[in-house]
Amino acid sequence: MNAPPHSDRGPRRFGWPQRVFSQVLLMQLAIITGVTVLVTGLFLAPLSAQLDDEAMRRALAIAQSTAAQPGIAEDLRTTEPSALGHVQSAAEEIRRSTGAEYVVVMDRRGVRWSHPEADRIGEVVSTDPGDALRGREVMEIDSGTLGRSARGKVPLRGPGDEVVGAVSVGIEYDSVRARLLGAIPGLLAYAGTALAVGALAAYLISRRLQRQTHDLAFSDISALLTEREAMLHSIREGVVALDGTGRIRLLNDEAQRLLGLGPEAAGRPLEEVLAPGRTVDVLAGRVVGDDLLAVQGSRVLLANRMETDDGGAVVTLRDRTELEHLGRELDSTTGLIDALRAQDHEHANRLHTLLGLLELEMHEDAMEFVTEVVGVHRATAEQVTEKVRDPLLAALLVGKATVAAERGVSLRLAPGTLLPDRVIDPRGLVTVVGNLVDNATDAAAGSQDARIEVGLRAEGRTVELRVRDSGPGIAPEQHASIFTEGWSTKDLPAHGKRGLGLPLVRRLAERQGGSVTVSGADGGGAVFTVVLPEALGAASPTTGGKQ
Numbered sequence: 001m002n003a004p005p006h007s008d009r010g011p012r013r014f015g016w017p018q019r020v021f022s023q024v025l026l027m028q029l030a031i032i033t034g035v036t037v038l039v040t041g042l043f044l045a046p047l048s049a050q051l052d053d054e055a056m057r058r059a060l061a062i063a064q065s066t067a068a069q070p071g072i073a074e075d076l077r078t079t080e081p082s083a084l085g086h087v088q089s090a091a092e093e094i095r096r097s098t099g100a101e102y103v104v105v106m107d108r109r110g111v112r113w114s115h116p117e118a119d120r121i122g123e124v125v126s127t128d129p130g131d132a133l134r135g136r137e138v139m140e141i142d143s144g145t146l147g148r149s150a151r152g153k154v155p156l157r158g159p160g161d162e163v164v165g166a167v168s169v170g171i172e173y174d175s176v177r178a179r180l181l182g183a184i185p186g187l188l189a190y191a192g193t194a195l196a197v198g199a200l201a202a203y204l205i206s207r208r209l210q211r212q213t214h215d216l217a218f219s220d221i222s223a224l225l226t227e228r229e230a231m232l233h234s235i236r237e238g239v240v241a242l243d244g245t246g247r248i249r250l251l252n253d254e255a256q257r258l259l260g261l262g263p264e265a266a267g268r269p270l271e272e273v274l275a276p277g278r279t280v281d282v283l284a285g286r287v288v289g290d291d292l293l294a295v296q297g298s299r300v301l302l303a304n305r306m307e308t309d310d311g312g313a314v315v316t317l318r319d320r321t322e323l324e325h326l327g328r329e330l331d332s333t334t335g336l337i338d339a340l341r342a343q344d345h346e347h348a349n350r351l352h353t354l355l356g357l358l359e360l361e362m363h364e365d366a367m368e369f370v371t372e373v374v375g376v377h378r379a380t381a382e383q384v385t386e387k388v389r390d391p392l393l394a395a396l397l398v399g400k401a402t403v404a405a406e407r408g409v410s411l412r413l414a415p416g417t418l419l420p421d422r423v424i425d426p427r428g429l430v431t432v433v434g435n436l437v438d439n440a441t442d443a444a445a446g447s448q449d450a451r452i453e454v455g456l457r458a459e460g461r462t463v464e465l466r467v468r469d470s471g472p473g474i475a476p477e478q479h480a481s482i483f484t485e486g487w488s489t490k491d492l493p494a495h496g497k498r499g500l501g502l503p504l505v506r507r508l509a510e511r512q513g514g515s516v517t518v519s520g521a522d523g524g525g526a527v528f529t530v531v532l533p534e535a536l537g538a539a540s541p542t543t544g545g546k547q
Contacts (some may be wrong), residue, residue: 013479015293022206023505024205024206024306025138025202025203025206028198028202028205028206029199029202032195032198032199032202034197036195036198037191037193039191040188040191051152052141055141055171055173055464056140056141056148056150056171057152058152058171058264059100059137059139059148059149059150059151059152059169059170059171060137060139060152060153060154060169061152062094062098062100062103062152062169063137063153063154063167063168064076064137064152064167064427065094065153066090066094066103066105066152066167066169067092067154067156067157067167069090069094069156069172070282071085071086072086072090072105072156073157073158073159073164073165074154074158075113076107076113076156076158076164076165077158078104079416081107081112081113081121081122082121083118085113085116086492087105087107087113088113088114088115088118088121090114091103091104091105091113092114092116095116100115100169100170100171101116101149101170101171101172102115102149102168102170103168103169103170104125104169104170104198105165105166105167106125106129106165106166106167106168107164107165108133108163108164109124110124110125110129110133111123111124111125112124112125115427115542116230120440125168127142127151127168129153129166129168131147131153132153132154132155132167132168133155133163133165133166134155134163134165134260135155135163135218136155137152137153137155137333138151138152138153138154139151139152139547141173144401148173149170149171149172149173150170150171150173151160151168151170151171152168152169153166153167153168153169154166156169164424170413180349181537183329191323214227226286228431232250232253232468234250234465235252235254236254237254237316237317237318238252238255238256238257238258238259238301238316238318238319239252239254239314239315239316239317239318240250240255240283240313240314240315240317241312241313241314241315242270242283242313242314242363242499243310243311243312243313244310244311244312245269245474246269246270246271246284247268247269247270248265248266248267248268248269248270248273249266249267249312250266251263251266253263254317254477255317257275258296258301258317258319259296259317260296260297261273261274270283270284274296275454278294278295278503279294279295279296279301279303282294282303282305282315283315285305285307285313288305290304291303291304292304295503295504295507297507297511299319299512300319300320300504301316301318301319301320302317302319302320303315303316303318304316318366325490327402349489354366356538358422381398381415384401384413385398386398387413387417387418387419387456388413388456389419389421390419390421390423390426391421391434391464392427393419393423393426393428393429393430393456396430396433396434396437397411397413397433397437397454399525399527400434400437400438400441403441404444404452404476407441407445408445408446408450409441409444409445409451409452410450410451410452411437411441411451411452411453411454412451412452412454413453413454413455413456413502414453414454414455414466414468416455416457417454417455417456417457418456418457419456419457419458419463420458420536422536422537422538423463423535423536423537424534424535424536424537425512425535428508428512429463429465429532430533431504431505431508432465432509432530433465433467435502435504435505436465436467436505436528436530437452437454437467438500439528440452440467440468440469440471440528441469442471443469443471443472443525443526444469444470444471444525447470447471447472449470450470451469452467452468452469452470453466453467453468453469454466454467454468455467455468458536460533460536461533461534461535461536461537461538462532462533462534462535462536463531463532463535463536464529464530464531464532465529465530465531465532466527466528466529466530467527467528468521468525468526468527468528469521469525469526470521470523470524470525471524471525471526472524472525473520473524473525473526474518474520474526476520482502482518483502483506483516485507500517505530509530509531509532512533512534512535513530513532513533513534514530514531514532514533514535515530515531516528516529516530516531517529532536
């Protein structure tokens with residue numbers, strides 16, 4: 001389907017783009033960017049807390065190592081705080097070796113015994129050491145005389161596990177922040193790479209979408225869908241869309257009518273909603289060609305199938321029932337015209353004979369001639385109407401006998417023929433008999449001793465029809481295929497199609513729960529047998545079931 005011309009969009013300086021490709025691309029980029037920023041933020045938040053925790057644990061470990069140094073607790077009990085004392089020298093040595101910002105040893109009064117700035121020794125610490133002096137270990141981020149730092153405080157215990165002081169170690173907070181800031185460029189590089197890869201993937205996906213949507217805008221797609229729905233449900237041609245597995249994707253109103261299906265057939269396989277036969281084979285693509293004939297119920301359909309790129313197919317169906325009936329009427333009319341032309345010649349010959357007899361004053365011979373001619377036709381009509389009580393069927397057989405006679409074929413009723421006037425569907429039975437007699441006439445014409453024998457018998461409500469001809473017969477291997485749409489041994493008629501009569505006969509018989517079979521006849525020819533179980537109505541009480 002060609003894309004519709006672009007609507008009058010005009011140049012757009014600002015605003016949301018209209019094409020599907022552009023909108024999807026922008027939405028994907030926005031989502032990718034948002035997710036990248038969110039993930040980066042969610043990673044940085046715990047990273048900062050993790051670095052703080054690592055710094056506090058490191059400070060606590062240094063404080064624990066310092067408190068475990070031998071002699072420090074004893075010096076606190078036996079000496080005075082001094083810049084040159086053992087406590088200060090030991091604490092400074094630990095500070096330099098560990099890279100801590102400070103290592104402060106204090107007594108129970110909170111007086112410093114060590115400090116990176118020696119002049120602060122002997123002063124009371126600036127933050128409360130109460131928890132550590134009460135025997136608890138402390139980790140925290142706090143500010144003191146040297147600024148903000150990650151701290152660890154532990155109690156300093158003497159002999160007998162007595163708390164004699166505390167050790168406070170600080171890690172410069174600027175170093176922790178520097179580690180965090182140092183990790184950001186690498187993290188942003190990873191995030192930028194992920195964003196670039198995501199943007200490229202979004203672009204490629206959007207380009208594929210652009211090709212599939214033919215670079216249409218959402219408004220164009222919406223308009224196409226609306227127009228398609230309106231078109232499919234308004235056209236007088238059936239449309240059936242199938243997917244690659246043979247399931248029905250779409251079924252418009254006309255297709256539902258022609259196939260006798262409902263909307264619930266959509267989404268189901270063909271074999272589930274239609275009986276096996278030529279119609280399913282044509283729709284499924286097992287029979288290929290243009291203008292394929294199929295019979296569905298009492299309808300003659302003309303089907304054309306086109307494959308789609310995704311492995312499915314679209315099938316269009318046209319109703320040829322009326323056209324086929326017209327074509328058959330044309331064939332019948334042509335045959336009648338030929339018969340009337342022949343009868344005209346025969347009638348003229350009879351009039352000339354009668355005129356000659358009268359001019360020769362052979363009046364008795366003339367009366368005998370007229371009586372004989374009229375009697376033959378009257379006898380034929382009376383014979384048919386006596387055995388076939390339904391008027392439509394009797395009239396059909398009389399007419400067919402006349403047409404067959406003009407083609408040199410004798411049509412007679414089989415012995416034992418008797419059909420009461422209780423036919424439920426006389427038009428259907430006329431269609432069945434007419435098709436079989438026409439086929440028999442075509443087959444028998446030109447054969448030696450050309451003849452057709454029609455037998456009609458009733459048993460209860462069942463009618464058995466048997467049509468026998470003297471033609472060449474049908475090969476046994478073709479007995480099944482002759483009831484397939486399109487099968488024929490005849491030349492094409494004026495309306496261009498053959499192979500519909502026998503399928504219609506079979507459909508009409510099956511619709512009434514009956515059957516139709518073909519077999520060979522003794523002495524040559526073919527015998528068609530049709531059994532219709534419910535063709536007759538109940539017997540009238542006034543006749544007591546007698547005919």
